[in-house]
Amino acid sequence: ARVWDMRTKAEVHCLGGHGDIVSSIVAQDHEPQVITGSHDKMIKLWDIGTGRKIKSLTNHKKSIRAMVIHHEEYSFASGAGDKLRQWALPEGEQIRKMEGHNTIINALALNKDNVLVSGGDNGSLYFWDWKSGHNFQKIQSKVQPGSLSSEAGIFAAAFDQSSLRLITGECDKTIKIWKED
Missing domain, CATH: 2.40.10 (Thrombin, subunit H)
Structure with a gap:
């Protein structure tokens, strides 16, 4: 994943570290944090101010396909080939596994x-x-x-x-x- 300055159209950071396709990206409105999900089964939390990885979440056992961030709470959800999960930010603690789909x-x-x-x-x-x-x-x-x-x-x-x-x-x-x- 890459972070771009839209005013100058220059690349600010290249967030490397996933081992497969990055399939989903979400960001908080009020925090310098971006979350990436990949077919490598990992979710990574990044500080976009520094370009450094904060944490890797490895709870999913299949490819991450989709993510959505909550509009008010400091949390997000991820969907994969195995489960739907909810997470708390900024540290990425799992809130719950949503079973059934x-x-x-x-x-x-x-x-x-x-x-x-x-x-x-x-x-x-x-x-x-x-x-x-x-x-x-x-x-x-x-x-x-x-x-x-x-x-x-x-x-x-x-x-x-x-x-x-x-x-x-x-x-x-x-x-x-x-x-x-």
Whole structure:
């Protein structure tokens, strides 16, 4: 991962140390810390002021595919091929392992009401309460007519500014907008 000065367009730091593809990066708004997740199964916490690694988190046993940072709390979540986990910052202590979404998690999104959504390789969407880790809803996305069932994967997810609509990018080349019933 590289840190750039957007005013001068110059590279400030090269954050080396992952052994495979860096698949996810999140940063805090108010702290000089960046978090990287990689297919090497590691999450690394970095001080972007100095470019130094603070800590490596090795709890995941499969590739890190997605991360999301909490908008108010000093915490983040990571999704991988094995589990969904929540972490406290700045040190990276694991808060909880969120069990049940038994597929490769490719996408995470968090809204202002503390609803965490995990999107899976099999087209499943799981809705979680950030505070308790409770899974309160599951949805299976349907593939576009003419697509194969193997194209059901969800690879991107984000809430709009109202936090009422979830937008997903999917393997069948569609973008879907979800809203509460």
